[in-house]
Amino acid sequence: MIYLDNKRKNVEILITFIENDHSDTRAYRFLRSKMLLTTLDETLKTQEIEKKFAYLYESMPTIYTQKYQDKHLTQIYIQMPSENFIERKQQGDIIDLVKRLVFMRKSFNETDFIVEKKKLLQAIDNIKSDKFLYGEQLFLKFAFGYKNLESMPMYGSRKAIKHMTMDGLHQSYESLINAQKHIVINGYVHDSIYQKIMNLSSFQPIEKQEIIYKQRPVKVFKEKQVSLKMNQALIYLGCHVDAKAPDRTFFAMHIASSIIGGSSASRLFTIIREKYNLSYYISSGYYHTLNTMLVVASVERSSVDETIEKIEALIEDMKQKGITDKELLIAKNEIKNQLIKQAEREDKHIFLTYNLAFYGDFENIDYKLHMIDSISIAEVEDMIKKMKLERRLVIKDV
């Protein structure tokens, strides 16, 4: 466990459960997170739970799920005002409520289960209303065979959600509650509250993990067009890249992506948007867990072909002529500044503290800054030379 005794205005608690990935399915894990905060028994219904947490200064826990190699992490984040703003007793009430709902739960309510399942299915339907996100999901599915983008909420497939049962949910809860657990507390709490928190469960020391991102299989189509009712068109161009976290190629690829389309100084922004006025929104991103580079642009329907040609020409030009020292410097500075800002953000502090303890050097700010500084222009150019934006998806109203 880690206890950061400081003068924060709100105290934060982060509890991490680590399960083996095969112990469960994605849909159950996601639904389970929701179900932990619903009806406990006849005496405490969902609405009362919501009211209790709202009365206790909007302290309803937030539950995150994420995959890490062959493990699955469920994180429960609880926040409450410090003693400057509320009484110690109210802080204690929050911890007691979390204990009853999460750590000492005996059952789940079937009506809530049906409601939550329905909400999940509707959430999948609603993905379409955010056209950029929908396009991104479609692209990754069509271009590389990924069913869900890993950085997205992990709803699971429609089929998996429909087939979930109460028995399965209970098994999933057993897996969670028996998992290894870690805890981080950020902010001063009185000894009595500290004891209450530590009595929630037995917490293990945080052990550092080895970082290995596995290369994923490449498959399916090269070009696809999808019709959707909209005024503009969306272009997605992408490819697998020859980079592997956490080695040097990972950092070189981040710099390459920043130079191509990561900022207002990037080639895509200055050439496609500012010089040719072809697009208002254009950017590129590097998804390191998927080893994928993606360029996204919103353009007029009549400008799709012209924009794709110009983007390809721009990449080709970078391959032929390389990048400038100034571009390298701006990109490096930009990435380093982002890292420093992240490290200083009070609202991210608890997550960064845990990640550093769990993932080790790869989350260490000084290590990352050093690596960014050490990357040469040749290493970045090498990443760009290997890049082929051969997979493409166009979404427009036809």
Added chain:
Amino acid sequence: MFEKIYYKQFDEFVYHKKLHCGLDVHVLKVDSFKFSSYVQLFIPYGSNDTYYTHLDKTYVQPAGIAHFLEHMIFAMPDGSDAFEKFDEYEADANAMTTRHYTKYVFNTTKDLIKPLNHLLNMLDTPYFTDENVKKEEKIIEKELIMYMDELEDKLYNKLLENMYHKHPIKEDIGGTVQSIKAIKKEKLYEVYNAFYQNSNRHLIIGGAVDLEKLNEFLTQYDDKHTFSEVGKVLYEPEDLSVIKTYDEYIEDVQTTQIMIGYKLPPLNEDELKIEKYYTLPYHIMLEIAFGKTSSFYQSLMNDGIVTYLNASHRSYNGARIVEFTVHTSNKNAFLKRFDDYVQGLEQDVNIEDFAMIKNSYLGVYLKNATKISNKIGTYGSMLIRNFDAYQYADLLKEIKFDDIYEHAKNLRNYNRSVVVFKKAKR
């Protein structure tokens, strides 16, 4: 030097300075920050402010001019784009226009003074030509078309269009593809001269700040600038009737989306001076009656009638709205339940829930304040509406249940408009 204001409950200082040229500076220094500084410069001129007087002359500007000016201010007299220099100084810059203000922001982990000097220089040196205005028009046109694909924005704009006869709120923040064609360099200079002066700028700085260096810079800046008269925004009186009470469209939606807007009388000039005292009780009433802990919300969710329900209150100069956004699988059932509920709304507002929502608001406020960009953003946006964000916890204590009850009782008396986006039948 700066005036130092201590807030005991937060154990924080705010450093304040008003320059002779009118620039209003507030520093929310965070000692744990060693490198990152965050800057937000607020200009209380937004998309609603198209009708105004300045130096005894009255102006009516095209819709979207505030947003257009926000784009154009990045054009530097040497023909360069101001972003280039921000990049050089390793500052991440951006800007945004809202209905009642425009703000320019940057953050950096390096020297604060260089990009701050550049930001003020950018604002002090407007450079509008026929060519660069025409070029920007094309970019903004693309931006507007892109936002036309955002269903939520489209639904909201449609609602406002059906509610207001002439208030500029009926136009989108960015204007329309047609309205921006009327924006020329002369008009941009008119707005600039009336509203972009130092006397209408509020500079909020947070994070790592060297106060001595900052003070030195501001003193030098002040010596080179003078005070100028700011324009006064006008609003034509608007009656409280709505144009259309109901409107329905076929759209590319999976579930039916509804917006309901109640047209409230706007706050008068005196009320606007203490606006937060009027708006916060309304927010609390809506949260009690329609928030996720309300019995109305819970029953609609449990019966599978809605999957999303949000209620909010917005106050602008000359306009005030209570609006509801709903995603429903059964439009008629929802509207029936909603109408019945609003008829007796005050019966569902009780003192226990009132205490609960006040606690909840304090929790949310403290949580948001841990993110520095939110903290200075909230501080600045409240400041230009005459409210000190550090008084928020005290204000929550002052709000009385009777006000909440009256607001609930009165809602049904205002005219309203409903707009529905539904999918085509197969």
